[in-house]
Amino acid sequence: MTSPEAIDAAARLLGALAERDAPLGARTTYRVGGHAALLVVAHIGADLRRVRTAVMETNADVLVVGRGSNMLVADDGFDGIAVALGDEFADVAPNVGAATITAGGAAAFPLLARAAAAAGLGGLEWAVGIPGSVGGAVRMNAGGHGSDVAAHLMAWSFVDLGGGPDGERTLADLDASYRHTSVGAAHVVVEATLAANPADPAEADAAMAEIVRWRRANQPGGQNAGSVFTNPDHDSAGRIIDAAGCKGLRVGSAEVSTKHANFIQADPGGSADDVRALMFEVQRRVFEATGIELKTEVRLIGFGP
Numbered sequence: 001m002t003s004p005e006a007i008d009a010a011a012r013l014l015g016a017l018a019e020r021d022a023p024l025g026a027r028t029t030y031r032v033g034g035h036a037a038l039l040v041v042a043h044i045g046a047d048l049r050r051v052r053t054a055v056m057e058t059n060a061d062v063l064v065v066g067r068g069s070n071m072l073v074a075d076d077g078f079d080g081i082a083v084a085l086g087d088e089f090a091d092v093a094p095n096v097g098a099a100t101i102t103a104g105g106a107a108a109f110p111l112l113a114r115a116a117a118a119a120g121l122g123g124l125e126w127a128v129g130i131p132g133s134v135g136g137a138v139r140m141n142a143g144g145h146g147s148d149v150a151a152h153l154m155a156w157s158f159v160d161l162g163g164g165p166d167g168e169r170t171l172a173d174l175d176a177s178y179r180h181t182s183v184g185a186a187h188v189v190v191e192a193t194l195a196a197n198p199a200d201p202a203e204a205d206a207a208m209a210e211i212v213r214w215r216r217a218n219q220p221g222g223q224n225a226g227s228v229f230t231n232p233d234h235d236s237a238g239r240i241i242d243a244a245g246c247k248g249l250r251v252g253s254a255e256v257s258t259k260h261a262n263f264i265q266a267d268p269g270g271s272a273d274d275v276r277a278l279m280f281e282v283q284r285r286v287f288e289a290t291g292i293e294l295k296t297e298v299r300l301i302g303f304g305p
């Protein structure tokens, strides 16, 4: 919890860099949910260091926001400082000789896949279907189609808004497992370098087209954040939710997708609290039917304990 007094003090320290009562749910792919007490879009490293000073002096909670594709913000919003990276952190630079690609934390992950392919670098085609940022993908160890960030990551740099030292790290420091890393809540991943391999651009394009086709055939569009729950060991959350009879289940403005049971869709103009209530209901029904406790992959912001 961050007090209004702490937000006032942080707003004074951040001046024009911070926007008060800024839409936050609108920055997510659910497109529901409330506002951030303060929002900073950082354009240069010095902006992040100013946020760090404000956080350290006021003890305000801080939230790093990428493309919001794995995040649900409560209707009451987030009472701390939300921080997003501006387009200045979105450069993507393939290095064909080294067979690597370096991208800023704000770069769109699908664009990284496409830039690699266009430069004749393959192996990252799976990233084309993951609508997050490079920073969010590192934080989540995003993955699909048999690969993940940890299988490619060589180096990543971050700024610690909590007051620790900034740094450049390697894969070994990421402590990555399925949708988990050691990237802390106050760490902003500002750049990452991933390994690729030489590839024919036309073949890489064809592989990406197939992934896009498969996703359109098997996953819903609309307002969602991809998989709501992580897969339990050796099983699929979607299969379990379907078997528990939850496809099409609705709470207010939120519905379990009839196309893929591990997706929850929010109605336009809907409520994040409905989405959260539906997550609870799915967890309850699955536990009652199978004894399995589904864990949320989607980050829940501002809902309290």
Ligand SMILES: Cc1cc2nc3c(=O)[nH]c(=O)nc-3n(C[C@H](O)[C@H](O)[C@H](O)COP(=O)(O)OP(=O)(O)OC[C@H]3O[C@@H](n4cnc5c(N)ncnc54)[C@H](O)[C@@H]3O)c2cc1C
Residues within 6 Å of the ligand: 029, 063, 064, 065, 066, 067, 068, 069, 070, 071, 085, 105, 106, 129, 130, 131, 132, 133, 134, 135, 136, 137, 138, 139, 140, 141, 142, 143, 144, 183, 187, 188, 189, 190, 224, 225, 226, 227, 299
């Ligand atoms: C249609 C759809 C399909 C999807 N398919 C997949 C899939 O196949 N595989 C998969 O793994 N995910 C999938 N996702 C989920 C999502 O795209 C990934 O988790 C993605 O990596 C999240 O990135 P983001 O920038 O949107 O992060 P956000 O949703 O903004 O944030 C997610 C987490 O990352 C942190 N974060 C964001 N940016 C940074 C940063 N720069 N530095 C440090 N921390 C940061 C946030 O604080 C938060 O904890 C899907 C989502 C959608 C909507």
